[in-house]
Amino acid sequence: MAQIFTPRADARLRLALIVGAGLVILIGASAFAWVRSGTAWAVGEPAPQPIPFSHAVHAGGLGLDCRFCHAGVERMAGAGMPSAETCLGCHDRVWNVTAQFAPLRAALARGAPVQWSSVSRLPDHARFDHSAHTQAGVACSTCHGEVQEMPRTVKAETLNMGFCLDCHRDPAPNQRPAAAVMARDYVPTDGTRDLRPYGLQVQRYEHFGVEVSPMTRCSTCHQ
Ligand code: HEC
Ligand code: HEC
Ligand code: HEC
Ligand code: HEC
Ligand code: HEC
Incomplete structure (x- = not known):
């Protein structure tokens, strides 16, 4: 054929x-x-802000504590944002007030919060809680980078699911004693690196005979 x-x-x-x-x-x-790269998650990109606020000036140069403006970090899910009053406490009397502070006065007059843009916002289906992390000894810089050195606030990590899970699978290397969580010059000393007792307080449970850590269970972060 x-x-x-x-x-x-x-x-x-x-x-x-x-x-x-x-x-x-x-x-x-x-x-x-691409999906795993920082570019896809807008790492390093500042957001447009009503006022060109600088953490480098306030948290770095002036040395203000993060909790001065983000008062919720130890007690609440949200870190909280400073009100116009917090800024005007200094910028009204002590330093000459220029036109660039107009958005603060407008917010104060309306009794509304200042409209800061976010670089870290998660999608609505994901749940995050600052107090749980602060109490477990995870420092701000682990997720937000060295904010006190930033003239404009940018995202330092992707904050995507892979980033969360990388730590949730084994948080110990990123945990400090809770009392040192706000220290900027913290240096881990030998023997204190394994801080397992501070984490994984949530009870482990079994699913079809397989032990599951609540740290990686979907419903911990999605509801
Ligand atoms: C004087 C007040 C002030 C202090 C002190 C301060 N912040 Fe902020 N922070 C702000 C303001 C205002 C914004 C919103 C504007 C911006 O993003 O730059 C902000 C935004 C942020 C954001 C981005 C939030 C988002 O929605 O993406 C992070 C993260 C943050 N701050 C962390 C810190 C950390 C960590 C410290 C301590 C090292 C700190 N801040 C100290 C006022 C402050
Ligand atoms: C503890 C007092 C204090 C508080 C509270 C404070 N500032 Fe300031 N801010 C200063 C000082 C001091 C400077 C001047 C720093 C310099 O010129 O080196 C400054 C500078 C600035 C500048 C000019 C920055 C630049 O890049 O030159 C802006 C804009 C500003 N602050 C916005 C804010 C906003 C918005 C808030 C509230 C979230 C705030 N500040 C809260 C003390 C404060
Ligand atoms: C384990 C990671 C992680 C740590 C540690 C962490 N943050 Fe956040 N932060 C986030 C995430 C994720 C968001 C976005 C939350 C959302 O959209 O629900 C956020 C949001 C914020 C915001 C915006 C306002 C808000 O509450 O949404 C500020 C301000 C902030 N963080 C400051 C801080 C400060 C200050 C610390 C240290 C005391 C800190 N964060 C520690 C992950 C972290
Ligand atoms: C560097 C380590 C680390 C990173 C990164 C991290 N976590 Fe966590 N997370 C922890 C630790 C430690 C706990 C506390 C567990 C405990 O209570 O013992 C925790 C607890 C939680 C809880 C439980 C809170 C509660 O109600 O008890 C949620 C929800 C959560 N994390 C969400 C997230 C999300 C979403 C991200 C990513 C944006 C994230 N985490 C990133 C270490 C981390
Ligand atoms: C430690 C917290 C955490 C746990 C545990 C977790 N997720 Fe997520 N997940 C996130 C965050 C934060 C996002 C949003 C950022 C992103 O899309 O990566 C997300 C996004 C997602 C998305 C949307 C992806 C997209 O492209 O929009 C899906 C689907 C999802 N998760 C499913 C799951 C499933 C299924 C599990 C359990 C096996 C799980 N997640 C466990 C934190 C978590």
């Missing part, structure tokens, strides 16, 4: 299949790399 396809056509088909498979892998790998 006569051959329908010549050996050359056969070779071309093989080549096309190999090139096709290569392309599929390349596109898949690039998409994977």
Whole structure:
């Protein structure tokens, strides 16, 4: 019986299949790399703010404690944002007030909060709690970077699910004694690195005979 396809056509088909498979892998790998990269999560990009506030000036230079403006971090899910009064306490009397503080006076007159933009906001389906992390000895810089050195606030980590889970699988290396959680010059000393007792207080449980850590259970972060 006569051959329908010549050996050359056969070779071309093989080549096309190999090139096709290569392309599929390349596109898949690039998409994977992109999603895992910081760029896809806007790491390092400042948000437009009503006033060009600088953490480097206030938390760095003036040395103000984070809790002075973000009073909720130890007690509440939200860190909280400073009110216009908090800023005007200094910028009304002590330092010359220029036009750039107009948004603060407008907010004060309306009795409304200042409209700061967020660089860290999670989607609504994810749940986060500052007090749980502060009490477990996880420092601000672990998730937000060295904020006190930032002239404009930017995201330092992706804050995506992979980032959360990397730590939730083994939090101990990123935990300090809770009393040292706000210290800016904390240096872990030998022997205090394994702080397991501070974490994993949530009871472990079994699911179909497999032990599951509540730290990685979906419903811990999604409801
Ligand atoms: C004088 C008040 C003040 C102090 C002190 C201060 N912050 Fe802020 N913080 C702000 C303001 C105002 C914003 C909103 C504008 C901006 O993002 O720059 C902000 C925004 C942030 C954000 C971004 C929030 C978001 O929604 O994305 C983080 C993170 C943050 N601060 C962490 C810190 C940390 C950590 C410290 C201590 C090292 C600190 N702040 C000290 C006033 C302050
Ligand atoms: C404890 C007093 C204090 C508080 C509270 C405070 N500031 Fe300031 N702020 C200062 C001082 C002092 C400077 C001047 C720093 C300099 O010129 O080196 C300054 C400078 C600034 C500048 C000019 C910064 C620059 O880059 O030159 C802006 C804008 C500003 N503050 C906004 C705010 C806002 C918004 C808040 C509230 C979230 C706030 N400040 C709270 C003391 C304060
Ligand atoms: C384990 C990671 C983690 C740690 C530690 C952490 N944060 Fe956050 N922070 C986040 C996430 C995630 C968000 C966004 C929360 C959301 O959208 O629900 C956020 C939001 C914020 C905001 C915006 C206002 C708000 O409450 O949403 C501020 C301000 C802030 N953090 C300050 C701080 C300060 C100050 C500390 C240290 C005392 C700190 N954070 C520690 C992850 C962290
Ligand atoms: C560097 C470590 C670390 C990172 C990063 C981290 N966590 Fe946690 N998380 C912890 C520790 C430690 C606890 C406390 C567990 C305990 O109570 O013993 C915790 C507890 C929690 C809880 C339980 C709070 C409660 O109600 O008891 C939630 C929800 C949570 N984390 C969400 C997140 C989310 C969402 C992210 C990512 C944006 C994140 N975490 C990133 C270490 C981390
Ligand atoms: C430690 C906290 C944490 C745990 C545990 C967790 N997630 Fe998430 N998840 C997040 C955060 C934060 C986001 C939002 C950022 C992102 O999309 O990566 C997210 C996003 C998602 C998304 C949306 C992805 C998208 O592209 O929009 C899905 C789906 C999801 N999670 C499913 C799960 C499932 C299923 C589990 C259990 C196996 C789980 N998550 C456990 C924190 C968590």
